[in-house]
Amino acid sequence: TDLVKYKYEGGFKLWECSEDLVEFMTSNLNFVEENVKNKNILELGCGHSLPSIHCLLYCNANICAFQDYNHDVIENLTIPNIIVNLNDEKLLDKTMERCEFYSGDWGFMSEQQLNKFDLILMSDTIYHVDSYDRLYRAIKSSLKKGGKVLCGAKSYYFGCGGSTKQFKEFIQQKEGSNVKIETVKDIMDGTSNVREILLFT
Template sequence: MPFRFFAADPDSDDESSVAAPTTNENTSDPGDAAPFLPPVLHPLSTLLPTLPPNIAYNFAPTVPLLPRRAVFDTEMQLKTSDTQLSDLGDHDIRRRIYEGGLKSWECSIDLATYLSDTITTIPSKTLELGCGSALPSLMLFRKMLEEKKGGTIVLADYNLDVLKLVTLPNLVLVWGVHKGLIKGEEKGDFDAHELFSAEAFEKELKEAGIEVVFMEGAWGGDMNQLLGETVEGGKFDLVLGSETIYEPETAGRFTDVVLEAVVENGKALVAAKKIYFGVGGGVDDFVKDVEGRGSYSCHMVRDFKSAGVNREIVEVVRK
């Protein structure tokens, strides 16, 4: 039986029906895993030609609601394409191959709503690690468009396919809502072939001072080095991560990148479950690792109690 991180119906419109992992049937020993993918930078202009001509969407239960590409639409495209993720089968995670970015995760919804509630000044430079559907960053992108405020957003996910199939379409859908091309709060289809122009989209973002950059690959020193070549000093006012610390093997690598990427007066916000049963990670281990390094402090800024596993958002700052 494959490791199941959550048990949502893949064809369901309710992608928020996720639960903490309850099985210890994790994948094979780390020594048997595929090598980590090296980080690679992808400018917006290089990914826009991959946008599907039609995007089926629904709305994530964030506050306010954010549009996102429907899972069934992504899966249909995967079935008809020859990509690294075409043969996932019923796996929700395959270590060092696929880390779950095709679906929206519970904590990303938490973090997106928290940002909507608390952000009064849009950060000039934002990094989201393990972005997947990128709901937290998209909440900031929505605010940028509404307030006509510029800034740079770097969206990093382990898989290029995720960036193409989910992250980019979601970015365009948020823009579509802003432009009035998507109305109401019901699911539907966005005709990108008729309603979207890559050239006009890039021009509009440039005039607004908004830069969006994509990055694939594994967390680690190589990613920090590439971030340094992408954004001045490789430092960000805000670093985001949701459902990124469930795997002990990679949680330390995530923490390395976060702490190196946060500018001196900046902060990181990490949304996660209190504990990931059967996997080994969780908020307490993350906080212990961060504070054990001596120069940083953590505190919980919001918690979510449920019948299942409690969820928290932790803020990380330099002392």
């Protein structure tokens, strides 16, 4: 199964919204220049970590932090994925010095009070409504003042109950006029649910 609540949150599966975020950054170089280059990046629920690896290796991010619910995913998937995408073993040590790794529930992330990330990336993380509060607190405690969140998600998660509409409403209720939410891309390819990329500023 892709998900086992409170045990496994699908980290070994390659979720399509992570590819959407990479495509968005590849196609929007001004966004990368302003929000990724020389910036500190955190990917919540990273799994394969395609978006943050893209930031680390191709967009000259300063620091990339990788968070997943399961330590096994970080150890056996995320880190090997960074290495296999590097293509140059001579750069391995310097590249890994720019990486941070976290495993555990988002409640754990909220306790860290990092407050240092310029951009938080999320792909297919909003499928369960009952996780929104923990996710919100993790974002709130990790994001630098003036930071942004780029979220790739399906418009609705059948069988799980979460949706972009519900998540936007949840964040708006928490932050009010302090947050601006925009859909920067809609993806309707006919092969899956409608997907969106949301930008929170």
